[in-house]
Amino acid sequence: MPELDIPLFSVADAAEVAGTSVNTLRSHMHHGLIGLRKMDEAAPAGGTRLLTLRRVIQIAIMYELIRAHRQAPARAAQLAANFTDFASGSPTPDNGGKLREPGRTFGQPDFTWLVFHGDEGVGRIVRIQRTTTATELAVKFDGNGLVPGAWLPLDPIVKRVELFGEERGNNARRERRD
Numbered sequence: 001m002p003e004l005d006i007p008l009f010s011v012a013d014a015a016e017v018a019g020t021s022v023n024t025l026r027s028h029m030h031h032g033l034i035g036l037r038k039m040d041e042a043a044p045a046g047g048t049r050l051l052t053l054r055r056v057i058q059i060a061i062m063y064e065l066i067r068a069h070r071q072a073p074a075r076a077a078q079l080a081a082n083f084t085d086f087a088s089g090s091p092t093p094d095n096g097g098k099l100r101e102p103g104r105t106f107g108q109p110d111f112t113w114l115v116f117h118g119d120e121g122v123g124r125i126v127r128i129q130r131t132t133t134a135t136e137l138a139v140k141f142d143g144n145g146l147v148p149g150a151w152l153p154l155d156p157i158v159k160r161v162e163l164f165g166e167e168r169g170n171n172a173r174r175e176r177r178d
Contacts (some may be wrong), residue, residue: 004103005039008051014056017164033077057161058084079123088125104114117149145146
């Protein structure tokens with residue numbers, strides 16, 4: 001498994017893998033929508049800021065939510081951070097009694113989805129198993145009845161970012177050798 005908290009990605013790398021422009025990403029970072037942490041290195045004078053895999057995963061999820069689910073950037077960033085920065089799940093015997101680690105999927109054969117409803121809450125990170133029903137994912141009940149929900153499969157996004165990072169790392173190693 002790739003290390004989540006080593007700063008390796010430039011802002012341009014993050015924008016590329018997330019499918020947005022560098023200027024848009026820089027603007028969202030400047031306005032504090034993406035919660036940079038100590039591990040995300042500030043740019044030295046005249047240098048390049050480096051982001052961790054955890055932060056690039058958050059950015060990729062954020063822009064997927066903006067594009068596919070028309071979420072406002074602040075809301076999308078909050079929903080994405082729920083996956084990258086907080087543990088979740090139910091400790092059960094089949095997962096060794098552990099919660100899902102922040103920034104990690106539940107792992108095969110299960111799938112990891114973000115389920116959210118309207119503009120409320122931070123959504124839920126859900127383990128999808130063969131027995132999971134559509135009702136468990138798509139709706140929730142409140143005092144007035146059913147509230148429709150939306151969901152985003154996270155496994156393909158995480159895999160895309162990890163593969164991008166592996167490719168970048170391999171290219172950097174080749175350049176150092178040449």
